[in-house]
Structure formats: structure tokens, C-alpha cells
Amino acid sequence: MTNQEKEVLVIGGGIGGVAAALASAEAGHKTKILEQAPQFGEIGAGIQMGPNAMAVLERFGVAGEIAKVAVFPKRLVLKDVYTAKELAVLDLGDEFKEKYGFPYIVLHRSDLHRVLVEAARKNPLISLVNNQVIETVEEDTSGVTVTNQRGERFIGKAVIGADGLWSKTRKYFSDDEAICSHYVAYRGTVPIEEISSDANMDDVIMWIGPNLHVVQYPVRKGELYNQVVVFKSQNYKPDSNDWGTPEEMDKVFEGCHPLVENALSFIQRQIRWPMYDRLPIANWTKGNFTLLGDAAHPMLQYLAQGGCQALEDASYLADMLQLYGENFEQAFLAYQEERIPRTAKVQRSARAWGEIIHTEDPVSILLRDTLLEQKEAKEFEMIDWLYGYKKLPAGKVSK
Known part of the structure; x- marks a missing residue:
């Protein structure tokens, strides 16, 4: 087998991994996704996709399918968890879409993942393999070899580690540990008819208070209502489930x-989701091996950017793979040179925003609320750095 015939191997078949495979295939490479689960699927509930993510979904040709199952909210609303007072509103209407080229959507994670997997299955360059717990990655003159839990080996011409927060591939670049924020989330979707008529079905609502918040929005074309309850546990114990x-x-x-x-x-109480992130790292590429998505830059969820940043990664990686052809080392270095500063800023900003919305200090609360109330609903300066990211494919979708 010559090097040209070998495949690009993607470790992890979540949102980032499947997007990475679509990126690799777009650049003309045969690509294999190695997923540890017995079948492809996503757990969780809702996910928010800003226009920076929608640009990538359009690029990969799946925006139309996504639109069939998505909800297009009219506003993002911050409310006081005790008084229900609106503290801030971001208008997601025509001016927002005109400025950023794409709409803001919310949908079920499993719907997003399913559409991406269907696109991968239809692509003749992509194959999907399950039950692959990848234990090691090694590179030598013959290529990059990954070995699974059964000792079976795959030899590729490049490897993309997209195996999430608890990534095994990240250990080749950093011996860091995931950092627990002491917050937990409980998630759930309920049939829309179960929800009080007071709920505004056109809004993404975030109720905020000291050390807690609740996020609500409709998904699946408005058939389900997604809710996430988050709070800081005062009983945190490392290596224990007996907290939160x-x-x-x-x-x-x-x-x-x-x-x-x-x-x-209405919240499902069986599954508790501790909230983790990691600190940014200065390098995630070595030879023909790189990281993508949460394996590279896991972040707290307060900016709703985890999935969005994985999609941005995939889009920029596609550009670099097309630019450098079979020179994966150069493509991966150029990819991380752009993406490390960008994702590190989002990671740090997500942490900071978590501190701001959860603050207990009365002076900080007063300052935050006063500043937020001065913002107009169509004032986009605060979010421009996030949604106006310029290293994305141009184009518009009308919705």
C-alpha cells in the first residue's frame, strides 16, 4: 500500500469528528472515522448554533437538512431568576442575519449529529467504523498507526484526534487534567404541550442568579421544549458522584x-452532568497528527460555543488541507496557528462569562445588570468578535 492510498483516520465520531471527516473528504482524502460507541449517536438535549457554526454547516452542504429540524429563535433573553425581569435582549432578526450572514438556530443535539453522519455516509470517500476504543497513536516512516482495544491496527497517512473532553489523544500533547468547575447540569426535553403558556416559544431564555442558571428553548421544529438547569454545588467531592x-x-x-x-x-433527574473544561494549550500538532474540537479545547458551555468551535476547526482545517495537499504536517501547523488563539479566547471568555452571570457579590450584580440594561437589543459590538469571525466561508442563507 502506498502512502497515497492510505486514509486519514479520525478518532471520535461526535459532532467534531464527523465534521473533521467531511473536511478531509472535501480536500479529496479517503477518510475513516473510528468511533468507540457501538453505534453513531449523540446524548444530551439541545444545542445552540450561532451564525459562525451555520456558515460551516452551509459549507458542508447540510444547512438545508438542519433547517428542517431546527428552530429559528427571535431573541436571546437574560432574565433574573427571582423576579423574571429582562436584564438584556439580543435581537436575532433580520439585522443580525444580515450582519453575520447566517441565522442563529437551536436544535436537538441528536438531530445535528444525525444530519452530519448522514452526510458522511453518503460521501464515497468516508467510511465509519464502530467499537473502536483507540489506545495508542504512533508515527513512523510508514505512516501513522493507531491501535484499538483489541490490538487491531489502522495505518493512515494522517490522524485527527476528535475524541472529546476525556480525550486519549490529547495525552500526546499535554499531561493536563480536566478541571471541574463544581457546577452540574441537569437536562431534559419535554413535549411542548406540557409547558406553561407563559413560555415564549420565540426566545432562547437564560434565567440567571448567584451560582445558578436555567436555559430554555424549543427544539425539533417546536415539538419539544429543551431545559437545562445548572448550579454550583457546595458539596463538591473529587472522584465522587455524591455532590450536585x-x-x-x-x-x-x-x-x-x-x-x-x-x-x-420537568427536569430528568437520573443523569447529572458535571461541568468541566481544560486550560488552553500551546500546541496540539505533531507531524501528521493533530487535535480538533473538545480534544483540543474543551470549554464551559456559557457561550454555547463548544460545538460551534469544533465546526469552525473543521472548516479552517478543510481550507488548509486543500492548500497543502498531501503535506499534512504543514496543513496541521497552519491550522493550529489560526485556531489556537481563537479557541483559547473563547475558552477564557466562556469562563469569564460564567463568573459574570453567576456572581454572588451584590455590587457586581448591580454593575452587571446596570451595564446590561444599557445595551440595545440590536447592539452587536459585544458579540462581534464571536459571530463575526472572518476565517469562515462567505455566503448567506435566507431564513
Whole structure:
């Protein structure tokens, strides 16, 4: 087998991994996705896609399919969790879409993932393989070899590690540990008819308060209502599940607005999601081996950018793979040179925004609310750096 016949190997078949495969195939490379689960699928509930992510979905030819299952909200709204007062509004209407070229959407994670996987399955250059727990990655003159849990080997011409927050491929670049924020999330979707008529189905609502918040929005064309309840546990214990319990959640949210208390009654309490990120690292490329998405830059969810940044990665990687052809080392170095500063800024900003929305200090709360209330709904300066990212494919979709 000559090097030219070998495939690009993508470790991980989540949103980032499948997008990476679409990027590699767009550049003309045969590509194999190695996924550890028995089948391709996503757990979780809703996901938000800003215009920076929509640009990439359009590039990969899936925006039309995504639109069939998405909701196009009219506003992002920050509300006080106790009084229901609107603290800030971002208008997502025509001016927003005109400025950033694409709409803001919300949808079920599994719908987004399914559409991406379907696109990969239809692509003759992409193959998908399950039950692959990749243990090692090695590079020598014959190529890059990955070995799975059964000792089976795949030899490729390049490897993209897209194996998420708990990435095994990241260990080749950093011995860092995931950092627990002491926050947990409980998520759930409920049939729309179960929701109080007070809920505004055109909005993404984030209720905020000291050490807690709740996010609500419709998904699946408005058939389901997605809710995420997040709070900081005062009982955090490393290497334990005995903290951030549903009982603690009920206690933390006592005295909240009735609409928030109602939301809690619908939350699924069986699965608790501790919130982790990692610090940015200065390098994630070595030879013909690079990282992408959460394996490279896991972030807290407060800017709703985890999936979006993985899609941005894939788009810029596609550009570099086309530019450098079979020179993967050069393509990967050029890719990380652009993406490391960008993703590090989003990681740090997500942390900072978490501190701002969850602050307990009365002076900080007053300052935050006063500043937010002065912002107009169509004032986009604060978000321009995030949604106006220039290293994306040009073009517009009308919605």
C-alpha cells in the first residue's frame, strides 16, 4: 500500500469528528472515522448554533437538512431568576442575519449529529467504523498507526484526534487534567404541550442568579421544549458522584420565580452532568497528527460555543488541507496557528462569562445588570468578535 492510498483516520465520531471527516473528504482524502460507541449517536438535549457554526454547516452542504429540524429563535433573553425581569435582549432578526450572514438556530443535539453522519455516509470517500476504543497513536516512516482495544491496527497517512473532553489523544500533547468547575447540569426535553403558556416559544431564555442558571428553548421544529438547569454545588467531592444531587438542586432553587420552579418539575433527574473544561494549550500538532474540537479545547458551555468551535476547526482545517495537499504536517501547523488563539479566547471568555452571570457579590450584580440594561437589543459590538469571525466561508442563507 502506498502512502497515497492510505486514509486519514479520525478518532471520535461526535459532532467534531464527523465534521473533521467531511473536511478531509472535501480536500479529496479517503477518510475513516473510528468511533468507540457501538453505534453513531449523540446524548444530551439541545444545542445552540450561532451564525459562525451555520456558515460551516452551509459549507458542508447540510444547512438545508438542519433547517428542517431546527428552530429559528427571535431573541436571546437574560432574565433574573427571582423576579423574571429582562436584564438584556439580543435581537436575532433580520439585522443580525444580515450582519453575520447566517441565522442563529437551536436544535436537538441528536438531530445535528444525525444530519452530519448522514452526510458522511453518503460521501464515497468516508467510511465509519464502530467499537473502536483507540489506545495508542504512533508515527513512523510508514505512516501513522493507531491501535484499538483489541490490538487491531489502522495505518493512515494522517490522524485527527476528535475524541472529546476525556480525550486519549490529547495525552500526546499535554499531561493536563480536566478541571471541574463544581457546577452540574441537569437536562431534559419535554413535549411542548406540557409547558406553561407563559413560555415564549420565540426566545432562547437564560434565567440567571448567584451560582445558578436555567436555559430554555424549543427544539425539533417546536415539538419539544429543551431545559437545562445548572448550579454550583457546595458539596463538591473529587472522584465522587455524591455532590450536585437532585436534592441539592431543589434546595438551591428554592424561592425562584414560579416559571423556574415549574421548569424544575420537568427536569430528568437520573443523569447529572458535571461541568468541566481544560486550560488552553500551546500546541496540539505533531507531524501528521493533530487535535480538533473538545480534544483540543474543551470549554464551559456559557457561550454555547463548544460545538460551534469544533465546526469552525473543521472548516479552517478543510481550507488548509486543500492548500497543502498531501503535506499534512504543514496543513496541521497552519491550522493550529489560526485556531489556537481563537479557541483559547473563547475558552477564557466562556469562563469569564460564567463568573459574570453567576456572581454572588451584590455590587457586581448591580454593575452587571446596570451595564446590561444599557445595551440595545440590536447592539452587536459585544458579540462581534464571536459571530463575526472572518476565517469562515462567505455566503448567506435566507431564513
